[in-house]
Amino acid sequence: MIVIKTNNLSKLFRVYEKPAGLIGSLKSLFNNKFKDIHAVENINLEVHEGEIVGFLGPNGAGKTTTLKMLSGLLFPTNGSATVLGYVPWERPIEFRKAFSLVMGQKSQLWWDLPASDSFELHKEIYAIEPSRFKKNVGELTEIFQVANLLNKPVRELSLGERMKLELIASLLHDPKLLLLDEPTIGLDVVAQSAMHRCLYEFNKTRKITILLTSHYMRDVETLCSRILVISGGSMVYDGQLQGLKDEFGKEKLIKVQFNNLVPDQVFDKFQPLEITGNIVRLRVAKNDVPNVLAVVSQCEDVLDISIEDPPVEEVIEKLFVSHRLKKM
């Protein structure tokens, strides 16, 4: 089943341009200048039920604008979209009951009250059956280990604690679709892992479809089976993360550890990235890997060897750069 489908979805913002300085401000009183910004241009995408899709792109690429259109907060300038079978910006009540949007920087919890009060309100707003509500609160507070925070006013919580409770609030009504905009922002590694576990489990057990934007590649690598990459408002990649690595990661990172110091000159022809003590790190073209292994096999003192893909961030950066160059 297709959960999200867009057809040439576009959003153009008309932005007021104000010159710097006092004189500029005075001039702008009489001569307003506007600039058209194509935040999203002809985005076509399909997301199927049960998928966890990473939505990546540099700052200002159009990720959040797309999420806002898919959640019905924004009307598009052009194009169409259906989400869970509804046109999102018509905002029918049934649609709003079926999804959640969580933004890392914005709170849906009542600031001066404990989260348990906000949860109770969610129960009424989303018409959640009492037994289901109790079960979900119990399960989710257990996963995130936040039972002791439920009765504390939200304003007294740390960012990480608040984010966990935000996510719980967004899952209470068993949404079919979860739109997450940088959900792990500000979270420590332990909390990030808890969030990954929770999202993974909910996706598997309840078939929740998840579309998430994040600048933390760990979120993407841990959770996403598929990624969409957007740059300058346009879609530049739609596929498996491995596919992207294969396409843009033409190199491998090799780390060789010796019992004693790295032997002199052995790796010189591969131009090592770094030699520190008994460890040498190399970046070589994929087809050069057998040559490195052949050299390593002739060394007697090898303790360990590892071959890895370059970091995803690097691969994606290459994709952005190549897209930018194509546009120029």
Next chain:
Amino acid sequence: MKKYFNIARLSLKERLTYRGDFLLSSFLRFLPMITSILLWKSVYGSSEQESLSGFSFKQVIAYLLLVNISRMFSSMPGLATNLARDVREGSIKKYLLQPIDLIGYLMSYRVAHKAAYISTSLVPYMILFGSCASFFDTFPTPVGCVYFFMSLILAFVIGFYFEVCLGMLSFWILEVTSLLYVVTTLSFFLSGHLIPLDLLDTTGWLDVLKNLPFAYLAYFPAAIFLQKVSDEELLLRFFIGALWAFFFFLLSRVILYFGLRKYSAYGA
């Protein structure tokens, strides 16, 4: 309906979080009243007349006391400014994403705040009215009390939808502080908060002023209590007031409909 009741319940709880500030503001609200009484004493003292436009000194003071009751229902502190801030900063998104009606939510929230304010002000108001009983020559009949109460509800409804309309203008003009300042100042005068509207009869604008929505925010309930509205006029006044309430209700819906199309969701 239950969800809006719960919003009201939670708003009440939230309001009581800062109960110190809340109680203090409820009590301090009476202080300007003392300056008003002194001002009018001086006005009537320097005038040779017993009454001005049909209002004796005692009636003016009774009117000003009653206007406080009207404003207790019709004033909406923070409604328009908070709504404008929510639009500007993007926090409005939580109401737009959830299966609730934004205006219904604001209404529940406001009803709860009013309930908290009115209930905590009840005792101080009773003391104030008890100590100022000598300013009241007559009291309305039981039917008059019902009309008075109806006019207070009307004041609340007009005040609420009027402020909602103002706040939602921020979909177009992000910063509405100056506009709100001008409108609040105008409303303060045109609603009869400062002086009974009848004292403006020499301007020739009295009939117009009485038909404006502002008159329903302060003047109309006080005038009913003081029996300054004849039985024949009463029905017409209620009818015009109900029309204004309906007009602002419709206008708020229209503004929300078009505002959401204009909304840029910055900061959300």
